[in-house]
Amino acid sequence: MEALLLLALSILTGAGCQDWGVTLPVDPLAGWSGSCVTVPCSYTYPEGQLVRAVTWSRNKERIVRLTAAAGQGYGKAERAQFLGDLQHNCTLRLNPLALGDGGAYSFEFQTQSQSWRSPRALCLTVSEHPCRVNYGMARTGGALSGSLFCSISERCSSSGLHWYDGAGARILTETAAGQRESWLSMRIVWQHRGAALECRVRGYQNRCLPKGSQPPATGWTPHLKVLVDTDGPGPIREGDSFTLRCVEDSRSLDEFYFWIHNYEDLPGGPSVQIKGATLSHGGNYTCMKWVSGTGRGYLAISPTTYVAILAPPVVHVVATPGPHCSTGEPLSLMCQLDTSAYGGVGFSWYKDGERLGWAQPELAFLGVQVADGGEYQCEVYNTLGKSTSLPLTITVVYGSDWYQLSPGPMAGFGAGVLLLFLLSNLGVYCLARRIHQRKEPGGSLQEGSREDPSKPQRDSLYEEIPCAGEIPCPSDDNGDYYNSTKDYCN
Secondary structure, three states: OHHHHHHHHHHHHHHHOOOOEEEOOOOOEEEEOOOOEEEOOEEEOOOOOOEEEEEEEEOOEEEEEEEOOOEEEEOOOOOEEEOOOOOOEOOEEEOOOOHHHOEEEEEEEEEOOOEEEOOOOEEEEEEOOOOEOEEEEEOOOOOOOOEEEEEOOOOOOOOOEEEEOOOOOEOOOOOEEOOOEEEEEHHHHHOOOOOEEEEEEOOOOOOOOOOOOOOOOOOOOOOOEEEEEEOOOOOEEOOOOEEEEEEOOOOOOOEEEEEEEOOEEEOOOOEEEEOOOOHHHOEEEEEEEEEEOEOEEEEEEOOOEEEOEEOOOOEEEEEEOOOEEEOOOOEEEEEEEOOOOOOOOEEEEEEOOEEOOOOOOEEEEOOOOHHHOEEEEEEEEEOOEEEEOOOEEEEEEEOOEEEEOOHHHHHHHHHHHHHHHHHHHHHHHHHHHHHHHOOOOOOOOOOOOOOOOOOOOOOHHHHHOOOOOOOOEEOOOOOOEEOOOOOOOO
């Protein structure tokens, strides 16, 4: 009994005389990604000191910190859990491990008088787990052709890979299942939009979980969806920019994204940015996310999201009964759009480039007049913008002629008529001059006279037709008529 009392007394005395120190494992630690690792640790300090904070760092960057006032806080590694206390225990647990968790780990604690850091760092090496489930795709055409497959390393001890649907039931129509790979048709994947498909290693046990708490293939469904972010309120118009985001309730370490737009592959990551949208950017969008894990991996498929791209409407001016009419007839000009997708629109009318005081889709004339002619345009507008029609020229029938009801064409028509009139008068004048020049002065034929056959014959036509403006007068001698440029009747 006395010996036991002396041993206990020596232990208590030694504890009271402890100096500053941190005890870490001597050998480096190693682990697989997706598994877990526990780092045993203890620390000592002189009696009378009060520990206020403890910190674990990896490569000199803080990953976890515990303070007496604020409790435990996380830094670079949210999967780090401090299992110690503010007394002497500084054990650290990392679960699950990631490839980026490898590095040099050190421990530090602070009291009311000073801080103390472990004199050496602990090296942790993380390697890829042989039972990590990876993915791959074999495409033969569009997005829905080919197959998706999951695979594991040959070093993984398992009895095979199988796919499970969102309800936790095994998919029996999988293309192929084997020891290292399991294939699934993309058309089957497409049928499970809004759910998740899981590829699981049969026989794998997660040693980081308590015994008997292995997660079964329950078809747990992550909530994956597509969000559309725009630059402003309202619908997306041609030329706008927008961003598609593939969002899930929780984030994972190893995740890969796929996008499908109108049954075609669309490259992108967690988000896809569209600049200068056109009509081809509209349609159905679906995102998929593959998450690799140890012993299991899953593919989450979002529901389909439709994105509409609004283009400026094509506006026409339609004339009833037509663009050609007679004065006094009724005329109706209707402003028509090629789509009904726009609401809350207003109308403006223009004639020959000048805005009219009319804001209805129909511009009506009870009896069209010459002054109503010209080029008419209709403009449609709302909060999204405006669109203007091509000009429509209105013409009218006046009498038996067609007159275009615009000043420019009417002026051209009048100039043409005047020119034709001048040319016709000039032709008559020239013809008269020609006839006059070919007549001999004072020449006439007496009744019954005969011309000398030896003389050159003259065209009798010119002798019988008087020159324009001359009047034949009777002769005083023998009653014959003469035609002379000098003699006129008084």
